[in-house]
Amino acid sequence: MTTAGPPAPDAVPPIGPPDASRSPRYTGPATFARLPRTEDLPAGRPVDVAVLGIPFDTGVSYRPGARFGPAHVRQSSRLLRPYNPELDVSPFGVLQVADAGDLEVNPFHIDEAIAQIEQGAAAVTADGARLLSLGGDHTIALPLLRVAHRRHGPLAVLHFDAHLDTWDTYFGEPYTHGTPFRRASEEGLLDRDHCLHVGTRASLYGPEDLPASADLGFATLGCTELERIGVDAVVERMRARLGDRPVYVSVDIDVLDPGFAPGTGTPESGGMSSRELLAAIRGLAGLEIVGADVVEVAPAYDHAEVTGIAAAHVAYELLSVLAAGR
Numbered sequence: 001m002t003t004a005g006p007p008a009p010d011a012v013p014p015i016g017p018p019d020a021s022r023s024p025r026y027t028g029p030a031t032f033a034r035l036p037r038t039e040d041l042p043a044g045r046p047v048d049v050a051v052l053g054i055p056f057d058t059g060v061s062y063r064p065g066a067r068f069g070p071a072h073v074r075q076s077s078r079l080l081r082p083y084n085p086e087l088d089v090s091p092f093g094v095l096q097v098a099d100a101g102d103l104e105v106n107p108f109h110i111d112e113a114i115a116q117i118e119q120g121a122a123a124v125t126a127d128g129a130r131l132l133s134l135g136g137d138h139t140i141a142l143p144l145l146r147v148a149h150r151r152h153g154p155l156a157v158l159h160f161d162a163h164l165d166t167w168d169t170y171f172g173e174p175y176t177h178g179t180p181f182r183r184a185s186e187e188g189l190l191d192r193d194h195c196l197h198v199g200t201r202a203s204l205y206g207p208e209d210l211p212a213s214a215d216l217g218f219a220t221l222g223c224t225e226l227e228r229i230g231v232d233a234v235v236e237r238m239r240a241r242l243g244d245r246p247v248y249v250s251v252d253i254d255v256l257d258p259g260f261a262p263g264t265g266t267p268e269s270g271g272m273s274s275r276e277l278l279a280a281i282r283g284l285a286g287l288e289i290v291g292a293d294v295v296e297v298a299p300a301y302d303h304a305e306v307t308g309i310a311a312a313h314v315a316y317e318l319l320s321v322l323a324a325g326r
């Protein structure tokens, strides 16, 4: 954050979205939640949280299309209102949130794209802004974790996903959307006693996948267990695992059941409801969240913005949790 503690009484209030009772929501540029673009803020105005699009999907193993995720989530975010009653917070009134646009990354060369994402994310956060990134496939988590680690040290990663994403290689390739958290663990970016997968389910390659993921630092709270214990107990387990560490939250939208999020590249049956996911995220209020992403929205498989709206609400809850921590 660029500013610490509650805003001083004479502090300049953040610039939020236009008043939707005067400016119809379906007008104007599709920035996230109709927020200002970073370049449209008054010169020198610090940004607390930058919403950054990362349209990259060259790392996918199945259906492509997540490169169109950022534009879709922005379009699906027009109906968000300024006040979040569940957390009693107005995220755009407490924090200066702004849309930093899209990074331009090489769609033909994964290694170069990862380097470009790392540089781009570092530039956007250079003045202390935190990042809420909109993917893009899950490959992008690796460079984002590198950037967060450089500033905050080893990270407690909270990973909402149907998949482990701790596999080793695909076709011999180490940088894919199924491998970012193995690479992050190998690179020493993770606090291995404090990472957690939530929402895991579906078929694996073999019985060794789960213990291998545990060796890399991840406890697992899968959908079967989640159904058994309920979301309040899930929140307790999450908070116990994350502790007081710097937390990075990575939300693969396929953690939701395909009924709640059909627009994604590797859908798996038996997932979380959007109500459960939003409640779980709200349960993070008070933790030290240093960065977050929402990935794997692939609009070509979406209907009526169902997935886009779910992702926009996930992003809004993440911003609300950041704001509630102020």
Ligand SMILES: N=C(N)NCCCC(=O)O
Binding pocket: 061, 062, 138, 163, 165, 177, 178, 252, 254, 265, 266, 296
């Ligand atoms: N990160 C996502 N969404 N999916 C990873 C699935 C990798 C696989 O095909 O095994």
Ligand SMILES: [Zn+2]
Binding pocket: 161, 162, 163, 252, 254, 255, 266, 296
């Ligand atoms: Zn996934």
Ligand SMILES: [Zn+2]
Binding pocket: 138, 161, 163, 165, 177, 252, 296
């Ligand atoms: Zn994933």
